[in-house]
Amino acid sequence: MDYKISEGLASLKPSIIREILKETGGSSTIPFAAGNPAPDAFPVDDVKEIIGELFENNPILALQYGVTDGYAPLVAELEKLCRERYNVMTPDDGVIVTSGAQQVMSLLSHALLNHGDTVICEEPAFIGALNCFRSFGAKLVGVPLEADGMNIEALEKALENNPGAKFIYTIPNFQNPAGSTTCFEKRKAIYNLAKKFGVVILEDNPYGETRVSGEDIPAIKTMDDSGIVVYSGSFSKIVAPGIRVGFVCANKALLAKMTVVKQTQDVHTPIMSQYIVYKWLHDYDYEAHIAKIKSIYRRKLNLMCDLIDEELGDYVEYVRPEGGLFVWCKLADKFDMLTFVKKASAAGVAIVPGNAFLCDEAASSRYVRLNFSTPSDEGIVKGVKILGEVARNY
Amino acid sequence: MDYKISEGLASLKPSIIREILKETGGSSTIPFAAGNPAPDAFPVDDVKEIIGELFENNPILALQYGVTDGYAPLVAELEKLCRERYNVMTPDDGVIVTSGAQQVMSLLSHALLNHGDTVICEEPAFIGALNCFRSFGAKLVGVPLEADGMNIEALEKALENNPGAKFIYTIPNFQNPAGSTTCFEKRKAIYNLAKKFGVVILEDNPYGETRVSGEDIPAIKTMDDSGIVVYSGSFSKIVAPGIRVGFVCANKALLAKMTVVKQTQDVHTPIMSQYIVYKWLHDYDYEAHIAKIKSIYRRKLNLMCDLIDEELGDYVEYVRPEGGLFVWCKLADKFDMLTFVKKASAAGVAIVPGNAFLCDEAASSRYVRLNFSTPSDEGIVKGVKILGEVARNY
Numbered sequence: 001m002d003y004k005i006s007e008g009l010a011s012l013k014p015s016i017i018r019e020i021l022k023e024t025g026g027s028s029t030i031p032f033a034a035g036n037p038a039p040d041a042f043p044v045d046d047v048k049e050i051i052g053e054l055f056e057n058n059p060i061l062a063l064q065y066g067v068t069d070g071y072a073p074l075v076a077e078l079e080k081l082c083r084e085r086y087n088v089m090t091p092d093d094g095v096i097v098t099s100g101a102q103q104v105m106s107l108l109s110h111a112l113l114n115h116g117d118t119v120i121c122e123e124p125a126f127i128g129a130l131n132c133f134r135s136f137g138a139k140l141v142g143v144p145l146e147a148d149g150m151n152i153e154a155l156e157k158a159l160e161n162n163p164g165a166k167f168i169y170t171i172p173n174f175q176n177p178a179g180s181t182t183c184f185e186k187r188k189a190i191y192n193l194a195k196k197f198g199v200v201i202l203e204d205n206p207y208g209e210t211r212v213s214g215e216d217i218p219a220i221k222t223m224d225d226s227g228i229v230v231y232s233g234s235f236s237k238i239v240a241p242g243i244r245v246g247f248v249c250a251n252k253a254l255l256a257k258m259t260v261v262k263q264t265q266d267v268h269t270p271i272m273s274q275y276i277v278y279k280w281l282h283d284y285d286y287e288a289h290i291a292k293i294k295s296i297y298r299r300k301l302n303l304m305c306d307l308i309d310e311e312l313g314d315y316v317e318y319v320r321p322e323g324g325l326f327v328w329c330k331l332a333d334k335f336d337m338l339t340f341v342k343k344a345s346a347a348g349v350a351i352v353p354g355n356a357f358l359c360d361e362a363a364s365s366r367y368v369r370l371n372f373s374t375p376s377d378e379g380i381v382k383g384v385k386i387l388g389e390v391a392r393n394y
Numbered sequence: 395m396d397y398k399i400s401e402g403l404a405s406l407k408p409s410i411i412r413e414i415l416k417e418t419g420g421s422s423t424i425p426f427a428a429g430n431p432a433p434d435a436f437p438v439d440d441v442k443e444i445i446g447e448l449f450e451n452n453p454i455l456a457l458q459y460g461v462t463d464g465y466a467p468l469v470a471e472l473e474k475l476c477r478e479r480y481n482v483m484t485p486d487d488g489v490i491v492t493s494g495a496q497q498v499m500s501l502l503s504h505a506l507l508n509h510g511d512t513v514i515c516e517e518p519a520f521i522g523a524l525n526c527f528r529s530f531g532a533k534l535v536g537v538p539l540e541a542d543g544m545n546i547e548a549l550e551k552a553l554e555n556n557p558g559a560k561f562i563y564t565i566p567n568f569q570n571p572a573g574s575t576t577c578f579e580k581r582k583a584i585y586n587l588a589k590k591f592g593v594v595i596l597e598d599n600p601y602g603e604t605r606v607s608g609e610d611i612p613a614i615k616t617m618d619d620s621g622i623v624v625y626s627g628s629f630s631k632i633v634a635p636g637i638r639v640g641f642v643c644a645n646k647a648l649l650a651k652m653t654v655v656k657q658t659q660d661v662h663t664p665i666m667s668q669y670i671v672y673k674w675l676h677d678y679d680y681e682a683h684i685a686k687i688k689s690i691y692r693r694k695l696n697l698m699c700d701l702i703d704e705e706l707g708d709y710v711e712y713v714r715p716e717g718g719l720f721v722w723c724k725l726a727d728k729f730d731m732l733t734f735v736k737k738a739s740a741a742g743v744a745i746v747p748g749n750a751f752l753c754d755e756a757a758s759s760r761y762v763r764l765n766f767s768t769p770s771d772e773g774i775v776k777g778v779k780i781l782g783e784v785a786r787n788y
Contacts, residue, residue, distance in 0.1 A: 001592065001621045001645070004560065009505050009651050035459075042457045048449040051666075055442040063436045063634035065429075099493060099660035106659045110529065111403050115509060132658035135504065166398065198395065227395045240457035242665040251395070257403050264526035265500045265659055266493035271636040272445075273664050 007115060008137040015127050016356040030383035033350035034374040035176070035325055038300065041293045041373075042240045043280065050279040051272065062275065066268045068259050070097025070247075074278035078233075081281065082249045086208075088221035088231045094252045096259055099269045101206050101234035101246035105132040106265070107258040108167065108202055108230055108248075113138055118165040120158050120199070122150055124328075124357030124367070126176045129169055129204070140359035141165070145175065147319045149182030152189045159197040167200040167230075172220060174207040174324025177357045177369040181322055184217050191223045199228075200254075206234040206246075209290050211323040212298035227251030235277050237325075238293070243273040297323070297373065304372040304380050311388030325373040328354075331366050335394060341368060343390045349383045401509060402531040409521050410750040424777035427744035428768040429570070429719055432694065435687045435767075436634045437674065444673040445666065456669065460662045462653050464491025464641075468672035472627075475675065476643045480602075482615035482625045488646045490653055493663045495600050495628035495640035499526040500659070501652040502561065502596055502624055502642075507532050512559040514552050514593070516544055518722075518751030518761070520570045523563055523598070534753035535559070539569065541713045543576030546583045553591040561594040561624075566614060568601040568718025571751045571763040575716055578611050585617045593622075594648075600628040600640075603684050605717040606692035621645030629671050631719075632687070637667040691717070691767065698766040698774050705782030719767040722748075725760050729788060735762060737784045743777045 017033060054062050069075060075095055082089040089095070098104050105128070113119070115137030121130065123142030133140060141158050143150045149172065159165060170190065172182035182190070194201045203220045221231040227250075234246040248258065262268075304327060305320050316329040331337055341353045354367030372380055411427060448456050463469060469489055476483040483489070492498050499522070507513070509531030515524065517536030527534060535552050537544045543566065553559060564584065566576040576584070588595045597614045615625040621644075628640040642652065656662075698721060699714050710723040725731055735747045748761030766774055 001594070003594070003645075003648050003651075004506065004558075005651055006504065006506055006508050009655065012651075012654055014650075014654050015657060037458075039454045039458060042454070044449075044453045044457065047457065048453060051445055051449055055438075055445055059438045059442060060433045060436070061636075063438065063441065063636045064431075064433060065630075065635045099664075102661050103659060110400065112398065112400055114400050128658065128661070131654070135655060135658050164398075200395070200397070236459075241459045241661075242455075242457045244660055244662070244664045251397075254397050256408070257397075257399055257406075260406055260408050260525070261403065261529060263409060264522065264529050265497060266638055267496050267522070267635075268638070270493075270638045270664050270667050272666055 008135045012131060012134050015131060016361070017127060017352055028348060030349045030379045030386070031374045032370045032383055033352045035371055036374040037237050037241060037325070038296050038373045041296050043284070043289055046280055046284050047240070047276055050276050054272065054275050062272050064271070066271050066274070068263045068268050070269065071271060071274040071278060073282070074274045077278055077281040078247045082231070086219060088219050088249050090224065092227055092251050093249055094255045095247055095249045096255055096262070097269050097274055098246045098248055098262065099266055100236060100241070100244045101204060101232045102128055102132070103262070103265070104204070104230070104232040104246060104248045105129050105202065107261045109133055109136045109138070110261045111254065111257040112166045112200065118162040120155070120162065120165050120168045121359060122170055122175065123359055124177050124354060125169065126171065127356050130357070130359065133169070142359040145178050145180055147180055149180065149186035150190065152186060152193070155190065156193055159193055159199060165197070165199050167202050168194055169202045169204065170220070171204045171207070172217070173205055174210060174321050176207070176324065177326050177352070177354070178328045179321030179324050179326050180319065181214070181217065187217065187220045188223065191220050191229070194228050195226055201229045202232065203229055204232045207237060207324040208233070209238050210293060210297050210325070212294055212301055214322040221249065227254070230254065238290070239277060239280060243276055245269060245273050245277045300372045300377065300380065303377060304370065304384060307381060307384040311384050312391055315391040325371055327370045327372065329368050329370060331368065337364070337366055337368065340390065340394065343394065344387055347386050347390050349386050402529045406525060406528050409525060410755070411521060411746050422742060424743045424773045424780070425768045426764045426777055427746045429765055430768040431631050431635060431719070432690050432767045435690050437678070437683055440674055440678050441634065441670055444670050448666065448669050456666050460665050460668070462657045462662050464663065465665060465668040465672060467676070468668045471672055471675040472641045476625070480613060482613050482643050484618065486621055486645050487643055488649045489641055489643045490649055490656070491663050491668055492640045492642055492656065493660055494630060494635070494638045495598060495626045496522055496526070497656070497659070498598070498624070498626040498640060498642045499523050499596065501655045503527055503530045503532070504655045505648065505651040506560045506594065512556040514549070514556065514559050514562045515753060516564055516569065517753055518571050518748060519563065520565065521750050524751070524753065527563070536753040539572050539574060541574055543574065543580035544584065546580060546587070549584065550587055553587055553593060559591070559593050561596050562588055563596045563598065564614070565598045565601070566611070567599055568604060568715050570601070570718065571720050571746070571748070572722045573715030573718050573720050574713065575608070575611065581611065581614045582617065585614050585623070588622050589620055595623045596626065597623050598626045601631060601718040602627070603632050604687060604691050604719070606688055606695055608716040615643070621648070624648065632684070633671060633674060637670055639663060639667050639671045694766045694771065694774065697771060698764065698778060701775060701778040705778050706785055709785040719765055721764045721766065723762050723764060725762065729785070731758070731760055731762065734784065734788065737788070738781055741780050741784050743780050
């Protein structure tokens with residue numbers, strides 16, 4: 001049968017990263033292309049204990065249908081977190097549990113986007129977000145991302161040139177792929193522009209708790225007095241990604257629409273997953289675990305960056321990130337980026353070509369994304385050395 | 395802020411059932427409005443054992459990211475099930491794991507529907523499906539459902555009148571809400587018409603394993619030689635709904651598009667949930683468990699129907715279903731349906747007004763839906779007696 005695919009999906013391809021991971025899935029390949037959290041950052045014993053207790057005392061809770069908004073005790077914990085720790089919750093706001101932060105993008109897109117509507121994105125931006133927006137037929141308008149956040153003049157111009165743009169998508173902390181952190185002044189400027197133009201901001205903060213240097217900067221949502229900002233969080237890096245738990249804090253009216261969409265997508269997030277996060281937030285030592293995560297990521301980030309300085313210092317430029325999972329390297333002029341990626345792959349190191357993160361994937365890029373959370377420390381050492389050899393022999 | 399909601403969502407309301415369940419959520423209300431499987435049908439000890447073993451031997455598998463298509467050993471088990479038990483898998487077909495069967499509707503809708511496209515539905519139909527299709531701006535065209543399936547003449551007329559209709563949505567076994575089963579002749583006729591008009595069929599089979607009387611009828615997908623039928627299954631009634639595991643068996647080309655959509659929705663279904671179903675299918679006694687489920691539902695279905703005959707025989711007409719979770723009752727002419735529902739609610743029994751299941755919710759209906767899986771046996775007895783009183787005192 002000749003399927004008549006929808007306009008949003010007809011030209012949408014699977015994530016390049018996913019394809020790279022398939023091709024380079026051999027066990028000997030060093031996985032700098034992935035974005036998996038470090039397994040030793042998972043609170044395995046805590047989760048084991050929580051799951052054991054749940055099935056011992058309340059198996060029917062774990063197995064029966066739940067409500068779409070989320071398991072009520074978890075929603076209460078998340079509201080407390082948003083109020084007390086992140087300061088992102090106003091009296092007009094609510095929280096719902098989502099199946100990862102990815103689902104927040106999907107719910108918001110479905111609630112706001114008509115085919116052809118504009119979404120303003122940092123450029124480069126997270127490919128899972130770009131593909132989500134594309135799937136709704138969005139026109140993606142990129143705003144160049146600098147070391148301290150979006151170029152504000154370019155953002156203003158994008159808003160002027162695209163009246164009726166539906167939302168601005170940003171990862172202010174340790175952006176994927178660029179590793180950059182948006183400074184406080186730019187957060188204010190982004191908020192003020194969004195308010196002036198009447199455009200929603202999707203503030204995606206999956207990496208906020210992985211800061212390994214510098215000082216925390218208040219979320220854009222902390223400035224929100226108009227219900228403009230949709231704040232999205234994830235437990236993929238704090239607890240574990242395989243349980244698929246995220247959340248969204250937003251104005252209740254908008255949240256009601258997103259909840260209706262969630263009902264049509266997956267009815268609710270699995271109760272076991274929600275219970276793990278609820279119990280962990282309620283009974284376990286959040287600060288101690290975050291400190292542990294930070295120490296793991298600090299070690300791995302510095303290991304990779306020190307080695308890049310040593311092995312690739314003549315061949316790449318980059319800004320050492322203050323957190324997150326990625327190092328975004330600009331190749332020197334003598335390299336053709338895609339050729340470099342292929343040579344790296346042939347030498348046993350998988351890295352992601354920078355064009356994967358552009359609004360127009362066909363545009364050219366001088367960048368590659370390196371991940372330091374998935375490989376072992378030995379893998380980091382070996383992989384960067386191989387990249388150094390590839391560069392020297394280029 | 396004045397949110398500019400998308401065309402698909404602007405007029406979409408939360409499920410009436412969900413609102414009824416909120417209003418009547420008091421612990422004393424008898425829940426004939428819900429659709430929860432009977433908790434004593436859950437294989438609690440099996441799941442406990444599986445989860446314990448998983449966290450003992452392979453916690454990182456449970457917690458790390460997985461691939462979008464599904465945990466490979468589960469996909470293999472599902473392919474085997476589709477091939478050997480359901481006979482619905484051709485060499486051109488594949489299977490992916492979904493977050494409940496609800497997600498299949500969402501993935502297929504996103505892959506096929508442009509705003510304004512037609513979806514042909516049985517009328518009445520499952521509200522979660524109707525809302526999903528509405529959220530993509532679909533035009534819903536209802537085909538009257540009879541005791542043995544859709545009226546085939548009306549289906550043919552609907553296909554003629556709506557050229558380019560994207561798919562036909564059907565639950566051939568123990569339909570929700572009508573409880574009806576589509577006979578083999580009508581399954582053939584539906585398939586032939588879909589093939590003639592080049593329209594996909596979404597064959598949703600969440601209740602297939604709950605047959606309590608009569609003989610199994612081959613799925614429409616067993617006739618599929620052209621990749622027309624998308625077959626959707628669920629473990630909500632076989633294992634448990636809270637884990638949110640369903641699957642879809644369809645032509646690989648279409649499945650590839652649905653997989654891209656899933657990637658943008660929730661990346662993958664939680665690994666713990668997938669592992670439970672994998673291990674349960676692989677190591678436990680499927681047939682024995684299905685026999686147990688059937689005996690529970692047979693008892694509850696017959697208890698409710700016998701009591702309806704006794705208490706409501708003069709006031710309602712219905713066809714005793716051969717499986718599923720619902721009894722679909724047509725009220726006698728003297729009743730105003732919505733008034734009856736309100737009186738029942740005031741008397742402590744929650745039931746669902748039939749118009750919730752119509753393509754146009756504003757249309758009138760003489761029907762109400764009663765669920766027998768959620769209430770206890772005592773609840774069934776008490777609830778139907780109360781409904782009898784409400785009818786007598788009307």
